[in-house]
Every structure is written in structure tokens, then in C-alpha cells.
Amino acid sequence: MKTILVVDNHPVVLKLLVEFLKKQGHEVITAEDGLAALEFLKKARPDIIFTDLIMPNIGGEKLCQVIRSRPELKNLHIIIYSATVLEDATNILNLGADACIAKGPFKNTETHIAKVIEHIDNGTLHELKGTILGGEDLYKRHITSELLFSKRHYESIFNSMPEGVMEFTLDGKIFHANAAALALCGLREEDLLASGFPELFTGTHRERLHTLLHTLGHAPVVIDETEPVLLNGKMVTMKPPPCLAIPSGWRMLSPGWAGTNLSSSAPTTRRWATRKPFSAG
DSSP, rough: OOOOEESSOOOHHHHHHHHHHHHOEEEEEESHHHHHHHHHHOOOOEEEEEEEESSSSSSSHHHHHHHHOOGGGGGOOOEEEEEEEETTOOOOOOOOOOOEEEEEOHHHHHHHHHHHHHHHHHGGGGGGGOOOTTGOOOOOHHHHHHHHHHHHHHHHHHHOSSSEEEEETTTBEEEEEEEEHHHTOOOOHHHHHTTGGGGGSSSHHHHHHHHHHTTTSSSOOOOOOOOOETTTTTEEEEEOOOOOTTOOOEEESSTTTTTTEESSOOEEEEHHHHHHHEEEE
16 A cells, blocks of 8 residues: 555646545545645655646645755655656656656546556666556647746746745745845755744744734735845845735745736735845844
8 A cells, every 4th residue: 555645726637536545545644735845744654656747836846946955855756647758748748757657538547547556666767767558548738838938938038137036825835036135044955844934034023924914915015225134135125015805825926026916806925025135234
């Protein structure tokens, strides 16, 4: 029996995978995205993880990168199970996953999952490296390729922004940060993701950010040059921006140094931008 973590934001897919794996005698845990998976991995060590790629908060690509960067997770077998594997095959095969299964008819999927687990039991999983199980039954979709291109184009723009931008959940768990934010924090992306936003600060600055998390969305809160916060030896300012309606929830972003607040009727996340740091002295 294996302990298996299944990561997918689609409830039907989760249900099918869980039912099949449990029938095979395995213990199954589920997570709705990469952020939830990383939270689980802080306290437990499954034998195998099946993960989708396109998910809210932390996607499967970042999840693979984080897992492979952590020595304590080196023995975790990563199996990608995604509908975009054909359109993104070159990138996917470089993520450090042990095997890859294309989402298709679930009866075929059951066969591929059983094959992967059999290889794990036999110590021959390396034989599946570089292959996409189930891909021969599917066709590339042009619209999916275009959407993936747009996603990477957005990430390129996001990472080239001069101000530090982070996205975090309502309880302060970070799931997205650009290059400028990583530089301000002095951390690798793999170490920053799934950590607590207020925990980046110390002392009264941390207490202030904890309070801020509970007030965002109810009243405008500005941390300006008159009372900045200390982050990694640098004094930084922050400003939440005006509201716009988007489906994805509360977020904060900064165009220029002012920032833009994006919100919806069902807030789930927040985005925050830091202005240029200035000397703590």
C-alpha cells in the first residue's frame, strides 16, 4: 500500500482518482492546488504525488520545482496528470517529474496509473522518464497552445516589473511573487512560496502586518514613507490600490509605484506591491 497525494482543482477528476486508487488499496489524500499540497507536505511525506498542472494559486509546474528543490522530499515520486501535456510537452518533461500521464478517457487513465505504480513497486520507474502515457490517443489543441503562450507572456511581464509584487491568500500564505519581490526578501522562490506574508517581518512590523491582513478590503490602508516597515534590512512602503471587479478575488498589484486593487464579490486572495526600498539608516 502506498500513501498518495492527489492534487487537482477539478472535483470530478479528484473523485475518480481517489475512488480508483482506494480500490487498489492505497491511502489517498487530496489537495485542491499546489499551495494546499505544500501545506500538507510540511507535516507528512506521501510516497507518490499525482498533480495537475493548471490550477489556481500554485500550479503544478511551480509545485514540481519546489518539491525538487527540497532535499527532504527527494524520495517523493512526482506523476504529472494533465490535459495540457501534449501542447506543453517540452516544458513538462523538464520539470523533474518521474512520469507523465495525459488526461483522456478515464478507463485508459486507470491503466496508465496502474502501470506507473507497478514500475514504482518494481524499482523501474526510470524507464518511463521522458514519455507521456496516453498521449498517443489524443491530439494537440491550438487554443490550448495559445492560452499557454498567453500565460507565459503574462509571467514574463509580471517578473519584469520593477516593483515587488506578491499574491497571498486571505490568511497570508504567499503563492505568487515576482523577481523584484524575491530580491527584496532575499529568498528563493522555492523558499518563499507557501510561507506566511507577515512572517517575512519581525517584531512590531510583523504585528502591524498581521493587523493589516484583517483590515484589507474593509478600508484603505497605506504604509507610506512616514512609517515604513522593515523587510530584510530595507525600509519599504506599501499601498493598496482602487477596486476593480475580476473573477479571481481580492488581489493587489502596483502599476508604477501607486498600485491597483483588484476585487470581486467572493474575495479569496490578495496582491500586495512594495515600493522601492530606501536605507534603514
